[in-house]
Amino acid sequence: RAGVRRGGRKRQNHRGMVFGKPKHQGINQLKFERNLQNVAEEKVGRRYANLRVLNSYWVNQDATMKYYEVILVDPNHPKIR
Numbered sequence: 021r022a023g024v025r026r027g028g029r030k031r032q033n034h035r036g037m038v039f040g041k042p043k044h045q046g047i048n049q050l051k052f053e054r055n056l057q058n059v060a061e062e063k064v065g066r067r068y069a070n071l072r073v074l075n076s077y078w079v080n081q082d083a084t085m086k087y088y089e090v091i092l093v094d095p096n097h098p099k100i101r
Contacts, residue, residue: 022060023085028052060088068092
């Protein structure tokens with residue numbers, strides 16, 4: 021089970037100062053390109069490097085986190101090979 025912090029992505033800028041045209045001055049209302057389920061799968065895949073991520077599904081969420089159950093497969097197991 022993997023937990024991912026909910027919410028949008030805030031652009032990292034020193035004191036929120038952006039130079040340039042007003043179109044590019046957004047800080048807070050930016051959206052992350054990948055969904056949170058994909059981030060959870062990647063997080064688990066990095067932690068368990070010897071296993072492969074097969075799939076995942078939503079389990080629960082609260083005010084700050086979303087939780088996903090990630091299914092992992094051992095590629096070296098004789099039943100799977």
